[in-house]
Amino acid sequence: MTKKLKKKLCLIGSFGVGKTILVSKYVKGIFSEKYLSTVGVMISQKTVEIGDCEVLLMVWDLAGEDDFQGLRLSFIKGASGVLFVADGTRAETLRLTQQHMERLGEFYSDIPTLLLLNKADLQDQWDIAEAHLDEVRGKVKVFRTSAKTGENVEEAFVRITEMMIAPDEPTTEAFL
Template sequence: MIAKKVCMVGPFAVGKTSLVRRYVESIFSDTYLTTIGVKISKKTVDAYDGQVQLMIWDIEGVDVFTELKPSYLRGASGVLLVLDGTRPASVDMAEELSKLLAEQLPGVPVVGLLNKSDLTYEWKLGDSDMKGIEKLGITLIKTSAKTGHNVELAFDTIVEKMGLGSGVPEST
């Protein structure tokens, strides 16, 4: 079985850890836990040539005081760039992060997750914001770690873009 590294990147408190927990453990908690450094989770999925173990690197959030450490990205086969629909500032960071990702990981697929779709009534984003992200060449998927909406689709999409196949979890 081969292993592939997928990095979860984005600003603080956008739901990276919650998305990973929903995908790997099928759970959600309202308790906010700040990730310091990186937390690695694993999930085995079906691929074209058998099974692949996804090594999901949940990387600490970035903001004006912290930057994304390029060493965390080394060896990544795919990236999920997580943004928060209720916080326009997180979307503003998308351009900066996508430039860094393009420099550090040329040719590595990036999928954008616009998280907290269960709170669309609180979203402060317009269509122009989303089109701006898509202009960066990033596929955008609306997700909710709380309800599970499109979480499987998000990981399936990055697995497909990495050229591995369907990303369907192994049967147990």
């Protein structure tokens, strides 16, 4: 029998790293070069089938903040998973994401997380040193993504959804 679940997934990262466009690519299959700043939070939804589960994924795309104090923790309440997003062409966004991960861990240590290093199509502008990446990989699984080419976008969203409904995770309606 198909198990129906509703899960809340949050995207966190600096402004301009491509969170909204990743969601747009995943949920609607649309990519646009135009940068449009998110205000507050934008909510989208998509149904994902994982094994015998039908998961209604509620994607909370949080406005990019460059300091953790600006991030509304109330937006993260009730989340079953978090996708941290950094821009591979701006190393400082990865450093900021690391800070976000540490601070978030203080409040929500049990939530599954992944890190998306976005803009993988811009290899000539890549700004992340391998040593820096190795340091991050020790703490979180990293996906190189490109909303433009679609590289790893579907994979990352499916993977985090799997982690959110993993057998050792509560399969109750975590959202409500």
